[in-house]
Amino acid sequence: MIPYSNYFVENYHTYYEDIADRNLKSLRLITTLGFLMGVPLILVSLFLENFLKATVPYTIITAASVFLNILAKTSLKAYKRLIPAALYTMAAIILGVSVYLGTIMQPELNAVAFIVFLVGLPLFIVDIPSRICMFMGIFCVIFCMLSKIYKTPYTASYDIINTVVFYLLSIFTSHQFNYLNFRQIMSNNILEMQRDTDKLTGLWNSGFCERKITSHLSLANAQGALLVIDIDNFKLVNDSRGHDCGDQVLKEVGAVLQETFRSSDIIGRIGGDEFLIFLPDCSSDDVPRDRIVQFLEAINAINTAADRELPLIGASIGIALAPEDRCTFRELFKHADEALYLSKQNGKNQYAFYHILP
Known part of the structure; x- marks a missing residue:
């Protein structure tokens, strides 16, 4: 052999x-x-x-x-x-x-x-x-x-x-x-x-995430939850502590995401301070709300890490579900982004589902 x-x-x-x-x-x-x-x-x-x-x-x-x-x-x-x-x-x-x-x-x-x-x-x-x-x-x-x-x-x-x-x-x-x-x-x-890797955080980049999620959604009876995340007050970090500090915060956010969610989940950075998570084979009843809360708490803890005085950092999250909220990546992302906008309107550092928007 x-x-x-x-x-x-x-x-x-x-x-x-x-x-x-x-x-x-x-x-x-x-x-x-x-x-x-x-x-x-x-x-x-x-x-x-x-x-x-x-x-x-x-x-x-x-x-x-x-x-x-x-x-x-x-x-x-x-x-x-x-x-x-x-x-x-x-x-x-x-x-x-x-x-x-x-x-x-x-x-x-x-x-x-x-x-x-x-x-x-x-x-x-x-x-x-x-x-x-x-x-x-x-x-x-x-x-x-x-x-x-x-x-x-x-x-x-x-x-x-x-x-x-x-x-x-x-x-x-x-x-x-x-x-x-x-x-x-x-x-x-x-x-x-x-x-396909984001060089700063080591997460997947936007192109890979879109291809991978599209591939999963093309399968028969595909289910999944798409989370779009925006870091609250990140611009204040860059303005007050400089871009090096901002980059370090992004790295820590990436590390928290990898620690909080499963290795089988698709985790990526899709913009400056925007992240994306796709949970395959996840229905509305299976969305791990406890993990989302755990992630929000871990993000808040970055403020005091390494004795740094940073503006209050949080995360706003929008969640869309397949097939309830459509079955293509573009549609899911659009709906998750709308839910993200609502969570920011409601005070930031929280999450919102598209299918229960008012």
């Missing part, structure tokens, strides 16, 4: 969306090729007697390719958790057909197609290495058992030896390709993180 395997397992969920996108592209490619190759093979099998028994298997591959290709271009974009299952299903159909063709249908011939798919298919899958090995191993065992049953001892022995050798080769090559794909995904994430 290549040493990266454990690291891959530990970070699989961290990079799951990128891995899913890569596997979705592979599924589209495999299903497109399955259709383009399946149709001619069906036609050939209908006119050549030797291939007549292969009509049904070829039809299965073609039909599965069409169905899964349609899913890949439609619903799988929203249900990314189903992408690995769809990809493995297509691979299982291809391997199953190649096992049938190489054993039951043509017992007198060596199985070339199965060996080709045994080595080639894993190269299109980015997944936990042990899972790929187990998946391919199951079909190798099935192939070897059917070879012993349907083939002559010599042909069966030849195919079994080939299967063992090329299975080991498949493990090695799939691990190498997985390693390269995973490194590329990590490198892309590092570059994107540098591009």
Whole structure:
């Protein structure tokens, strides 16, 4: 096993969306090729007697390719958790057909197609290495058992030896390709993180927040709460203590946000003294009011931190909910901003919900 395997397992969920996108592209490619190759093979099998028994298997591959290709271009974009299952299903159909063709249908011939798919298919899958090995191993065992049953001892022995050798080769090559794909995904994430991170606070910037929230809201039955935060009296801090002190306050606000809310929440700085938090899968009953109050209290405590005498710092917060207050980022932000304006009108250092505005 290549040493990266454990690291891959530990970070699989961290990079799951990128891995899913890569596997979705592979599924589209495999299903497109399955259709383009399946149709001619069906036609050939209908006119050549030797291939007549292969009509049904070829039809299965073609039909599965069409169905899964349609899913890949439609619903799988929203249900990314189903992408690995769809990809493995297509691979299982291809391997199953190649096992049938190489054993039951043509017992007198060596199985070339199965060996080709045994080595080639894993190269299109980015997944936990042990899972790929187990998946391919199951079909190798099935192939070897059917070879012993349907083939002559010599042909069966030849195919079994080939299967063992090329299975080991498949493990090695799939691990190498997985390693390269995973490194590329990590490198892309590092570059994107540098591009998408606010350099002062270490939080996400506005562009990233909008893309990430939009992506979440595009999922089926998406829910979430958007909090828009404005630091009260921040201009007075800059005017009375200078921009260096103001920057330090912003850093502390960012740290408080990260300590108060979940790591799965989207936390960003979207302007000079404006921040944004998106709580995925959060309904109106689930909004953590206790955390919001905790955040407001922590912001007030910044005033006396490090023996500094600062103008009274607080935070005004506007909250909008999806899908109650619309389902696009722009609409949610607009409504949260209106709720923020109300909280400022009511005396600052408090929060307000858009759906209960007067």
